[in-house]
């Protein structure tokens with residue numbers, strides 16, 4: 303079988319039958335980790351989510367310096383300029399503009415994203431035809447006990463049929479329900495990785511890819527650029543698998559998130575109920591050192607969560623309960639309630655921290671929130687130490703490929719924070735007053751920062767981030783554009799000749815012995831030192847009374 307008609311066709315993939323899974327995407331050649339398997343800018347369906355509709359261009363998804371301008375007829379599509387407006391008109395807006403205008407005239411708010419995608423499919427036969435070929439688990443959903451999911455789908459289908467003006471008879475609604483099942487089953491939503499550009503898309507070749515909690519590939523997205531990259535070596539003939547969910551969560555949470563897809567995951571991680579460290583150890587063949595903040599591969603295998611399986615199993619079970627407890631607590635809205643909430647969560651996660659299980663949910667969520675809390679307080683040095691903790695002790699295990707989009711974002715976040723701390727430590731002889739009270743720990747953080755060549759560290763992290771992202775993203779991803787701007791600024795700083803010679807030698811040949819040593823000295827060691835101060839910061843700040 304060849305892949306379905308789609309913009310993302312490639313010589314290197316094939317659609318095959320996979321027992322118990324329906325169809326599957328396989329590779330015809332052996333793929334190295336990091337290889338771009340498919341790339342497209344023209345998915346079948348693509349729409350910003352309602353929350354972002356008026357802030358990003360409906361066609362290219364860029365945010366731009368000035369707000370995008372609304373379509374003067376329907377006010378439901380927004381464009382950065384006439385080129386995008388014309389392209390979107392040709393692609394789909396010509397069929398949806400009138401019905402959306404009618405809706406607006408009737409005083410109705412914007413359609414939910416999936417309902418609007420269904421309207422597009424009902425109005426454009428070529429879209430409906432491509433969707434028809436995709437899996438939708440229609441019968442399974444229709445015959446589900448309780449029938450609540452089907453009832454919800456019927457309500458959305460009815461709304462879409464009415465909006466599209468295709469009639470609301472039994473036959474029309476049944477067809478719309480089927481199309482909605484297919485949209486839901488195959489839609490990608492990249493809100494977490496790219497919060498500025500939240501959107502939903504459906505792409506028929508990518509829709510052939512099945513799920514695993516130890517994914518062998520990742521879909522990366524920047525604007526309209528959609529790229530499928532191998533996360534590990536994949537042998538010719540093997541299936542390519544991605545994750546549909548946040549696979550870093552414990553099994554009960556993963557099962558909950560996978561429920562809408564109607565299958566029981568039988569991946570090695572689910573079969574063995576492996577924790578996140580054991581799952582990480584299934585990626586042994588990646589070079590985690592060159593261009594990565596991660597520890598040696600051997601350290602992954604020696605981590606207490608891999609070696610002490612009893613303790614790890616207990617923590618894995620506990621993780622589910624702690625997560626449920628945290629989720630049921632109210633979301634804090636003021637600074638003091640945020641602090642109180644972080645204290646509460648730290649108390650609940652203390653066992654994990656003491657056992658060095660930093661990658662085990664829900665500890666990474668706490669570390670990320672603590673880093674954001676410090677940044678909001680403009681306590682840049684503590685925000686930095688916790689960001690370093692996140693990058694090394696949490697994300698390097700949760701997302702083993704160094705080029706994973708989250709890992710790249712970690713590098714960038716540390717670089718951004720360094721641009722603040724570098725300014726602070728060079729201009730101030732005393733640390734900021736809000737921080738003085740944290741006494742000894744703060745003094746050590748400030749002293750550590752003074753010992754680090756923060757500008758060179760920042761520069762090298764940005765260079766790493768740019769090397770690790772797909773070529774297609776360099777001009778498209780806001781993060782990459784910012785990284786290039788920051789590098790230009792750093793390049794203009796005077797008096798850095800010696801550092802620049804070493805950095806250029808490392809960048810030219812990062813695998814050379816000298817380069818590795820320099821990388822260890824200038825990047826890995828300082829980031830790990832800051833990360834251990836981050837652990838202390840959390841203990842100091844959030845351990846409570």
Ligand SMILES: C[S@@+](CC[C@H](N)C(=O)[O-])C[C@H]1O[C@@H](n2cnc3c(N)ncnc32)[C@H](O)[C@@H]1O
Pocket residue numbers: 322323324325326436437439487488508509510511512513514562563564565566567568
């Ligand atoms: C996006 S589609 C993937 C392609 C699909 N197998 C097909 O034949 O078109 C998602 C659906 O594939 C099936 N699927 C995906 N991953 C699976 C897995 N690991 N085990 C069993 N079925 C899976 C489920 O029916 C799921 O709802």
